[in-house]
Amino acid sequence: MYPYYLDSYYFNPDTLEYSAYQTPYSEGYVHPAQYDERVLGQIGQILPPMGPPPGASPGFPPSGPPFGQGPQQGAPTAPPPSFVPAKPFQQASTFAVDPGSIRRCLFRYTYIWLRNFQQFWFYPVFIGRTSISGYRWNGFRWLFFGVSLRQIESFTCV
Numbered sequence: 001m002y003p004y005y006l007d008s009y010y011f012n013p014d015t016l017e018y019s020a021y022q023t024p025y026s027e028g029y030v031h032p033a034q035y036d037e038r039v040l041g042q043i044g045q046i047l048p049p050m051g052p053p054p055g056a057s058p059g060f061p062p063s064g065p066p067f068g069q070g071p072q073q074g075a076p077t078a079p080p081p082s083f084v085p086a087k088p089f090q091q092a093s094t095f096a097v098d099p100g101s102i103r104r105c106l107f108r109y110t111y112i113w114l115r116n117f118q119q120f121w122f123y124p125v126f127i128g129r130t131s132i133s134g135y136r137w138n139g140f141r142w143l144f145f146g147v148s149l150r151q152i153e154s155f156t157c158v
Contacts, residue, residue, distance in 0.1 A: 073107060073125060075135040075142035080109045080121035085156050087113060096150040099127050105157035113154040114147070122155075 102110075106124050113119045123142065124134035133146035 075144075076109075076123050080123075080137050081158060084119070085111050085158065088154050088156055090154060096130070096148075097152040097155065099129060099132075099149060102132060102149070102152075102155060103127055105155065108157045110155055110157040112147075112152055114151050115153045116151070 102124070106127060108123075110122045110124055111119065112122045121137040122134055122145070123137075124132050126133045130150070131146055131148050132152075133144070135142035136145035
């Protein structure tokens with residue numbers, strides 16, 4: 001399956017930033033499989049190797065999520081509900097979905113309507129300032145998926 005390029009952004013591993021108006025066919029584009037290795041290589045040169053601190057107990061690190069991070073969950077183990085919820089009423093066209101409004105749907109089954117008329121069940125696990133990521137139901141299984149909040153027309157969580 002080919003990835004969706006909903007916005008024309010790409011990650012530049014040299015500056016560690018996303019740059020606009022680049023496509024996979026633009027000069028300087030780096031495929032995600034390549035920048036992972038390059039970024040991890042750069043981080044390895046900057047940070048010292050990880051290990052237990054001196055005098056730590058044999059059980060270090062403790063089990064559970066790292067400090068400062070919420071619950072780390074993978075894809076749901078069950079399929080989403082078998083119904084399609086009613087689309088919420090919208091009075092005006094908004095530029096983007098507010099991250100605060102969709103935050104209540106974190107780790108809950110959420111039905112999403114995109115501006116390109118696609119609609120699907122989604123299970124969000126991360127909500128950023130301009131994007132959301134989680135697991136999208138393809139009718140058979142959950143697949144990891146991310147989308148810009150500007151592309152979401154409407155959503156409802158159950």
